[in-house]
Amino acid sequence: MHRRAVLRYVVRRLAIYFLTIFGSFTIAFLFFRMIPGNPLGALLTSLQQRSAYTTAASQEMVDHYTEQLGLSGTIPEQYFRYISNVLFRFDFGPSLVAFPTPSQELIVRALPWTIGLLGLSVIISWIFGIIIGGLVGWMRASPVSNALTTFAIAFSQIPQYIVALILLFLFAFTLAWLPVRNAYPANLTPAFTLEFILGIIKHGTLPALAIVLVSVSGWMLSTRSLVVSILGEDYLLYAQAKGLPRRNIFFHYVLRNALLPQLTALAISLGFIVNGALLVETLFNYPGLGSLLVTSVGILDLNTIQGIVLMSIVAVLTASLLLDLALPFVDPRIRTGG
């Protein structure tokens, strides 16, 4: 019985998962097609201006690239053609920002940097946010706790870009401790060597720090709220009455119960990292998805935009799905019915 219930649960979740991806992407596809402007027209105009000649682009040229970029035909035709290319050939179509390089190639090139920078930043800020938030909530009456809470409230509202600028000027320009830009030292060739890895870490420190300093405040505040709400629970009183050490109560009863909703939030946050951190990436010349997305939006490179959006949808929904499937095992209180 129990196995069948689990199986039904999994099948239902998977069905919802695929339907949601399909529906979300369809909405996104139609939305981008409704944006005013002709991507090819704007591009050809700018190319003509750069060449200093304003003779009209030939109709053959326009027709050729309209076809190449998947912009020919009605919107339903474009849609079904695009979906079948993605599903059966993993082909997102040629990009416009770097024609004829396929969009998926650009995305795959940028993806590791975004995942590396944002993934680690999110995880680091989550860990620190949970621990500090837990402690701050646990010792909520103390002046230090109040000071940290106030600090976190203020810091969580500062845009990452501002923090990044301050860090840049302090640690890169003034103190010269860390590099100004780029993802790794320019005088190294990418290779799996200690020197290169250390170079990546060094170059990623400032952008990651900018993200972590702001994000950790958010995690800290949410964890603190959860901990404070848990503190009034009877089972904590019971644990204290039993004489359990405070450290044990904190880690095994308080933090563990606060962890569950934060795990959900972490999974969702990790799904969203695919969008990149545009401003930070731009400031540090980090070759991630954020700047690729904005460049693509700027010239209406629909294939690249759709590719990134589709990846983002899949990432968020997959994270949510995995969490839904894992939670019953993590938390015995959650039943799947049946």
Added chain:
Amino acid sequence: MASRKAKVQRLIRFFLLFAISILVVASTVLPAVTFAQSELPVPREETIFLEDTPGPFTAFDSFNTYIPNGNDFANGHIQIGREYLFLANFATGEVEPWIAESFEYNEDYTQLTFHLNPAVHWNDGEPLTADDMVFTINTVLNTPALGGAYSTEIREFVSEATAPDANTVVLSLNKPGPRFVYGFYGQVDGFNIMPKHIWEGQDPLTFKNNPPVTTSVWKLRDALPDLRMFIWERDENYWAKDIRFPEAKYIVYRNAPSSTDADYQEFVAGTIDHAHNIQWLQIQQAQAESPNAISGAFQDPCPRGMWINTQRYPLSNPEVRWALSYLVNREKIGTVIWQPPTVAADHPWSDWALLAPFLDQGVLDEHKIEFNPTRAAEILDELGFAAGADGIRVDDQGNPLSWTIITPAQVGNGEYQIAEDVAAEAAKIGVQLNVQYLAGAPFDEAINTGNFDLTSHWLCGAWLDALDLYQNYTSDRPIPRDGQRVNGGNWIGLENPALDDAVARLKVVSADTPEAQAAYVDALNAWMEAMPAIPVVQTIYVMPWNTTYWEGWPVDENMYTVPFTWWATFYKVPFALKRAGS
């Protein structure tokens, strides 16, 4: 319990105070700007380190300039990575032979012959011959979808390309083309010869041309996508080494930092030789802060102006367009709004010496461009466009004089502010002008479908010849009607028989003939009378240079070439640069 808690709190307080103290001391004790030397994969002292647009490079494995975004525009390939038949030096007013030694037309301008320099060879050692140029022309002719500089014009004019000998190319034109040769000059870009031994057998619509084989002294060394950098190295076997050879061994083009302050810091410290994302005030500050910071200013070919949709009534009336022109306070815009301060524009092209022959002072005096809101009001009064109850004038069809100025410039940028200033002046005499920012593609869509009233942006067209401007706005060019899009046609819908006639006469004669001179005067007269585009101010770009490593940059006192790093004419600069202090 309590004492342990207190100990933890004391410890936290101590560490916080310690960290803050360290930062304060460090920031005050250490020198202000000692940030780490920029990391270059090549020796800094042998490198010319340039940057261009902050918009990130995206194409790192393709150098095909014939397809959309097949080559990242400002990566150095067009600028210093290849050579052109001639170089149009707008700074000196000369057209300099480069790959070609000379050209000539036949009597009726239906045949154009080029004589190539026999010494030229590709950077892989193969000789450049007439066959390469014929191959290129034929490729463009046989591939209608091929873009790139001058491809459309080649298909319009050329019927055949032949090579009677290894260094002579004869182009047969299917109609007179006295100015057809202009496209073979390197300017921002220009016609470029493909090496036949590289391109033959390739599909030009998808071939990536990586690495590019050219005749330039600079060969591609590296394209680094993760660093957004292109590195070009000196070719020790350059074909003209005995005539000119740069001291620098490398040139690097990278994206400028998005933060102007970060760009400023790097520029002042000498990390980069040119900063592309700092503004005029920052350039001045840099010059005050560092003796190595210098600059050179040059006029862009495109003054700033306001185009008008001449198909829409009453904007279709030239008198109404002139009334709008009288509302433009050019002196104020040139000194207060536009930075750096610039001069008024009273004709639809830049003040380059090369374009001076196409002006006629008599015409300009007759159609005097000035700020005269009183005259503007008089014109509208004479037309019977009186103000309604709300103070806004109404035309004779009962429609309010209320229009929208669209601009691709964001709020706060020059073109937007120009529009706002004109709108403010217009409001004083009962004309309502609304300013709307439209980014890239929507702006392009609006103007190419005729779905606009006025624009505030660049007034481009005339580069080497005023005909370049006029011929785009003749009645036979496609005009957007009923919202139908035209690609680069007569998007303002100008239908002016006098201009049409003058253009037709100019197209069949060379610019230096008496017939052409008369036609130029008539064309200018027709244009100024019609006022389809209101010239506002000349556009000046100031290029900052840092002389820590290299001297000999193009500056005001020695403007030996157009100093724009994104132009093909910038190719001359590396040859002129010498090591600082040498």
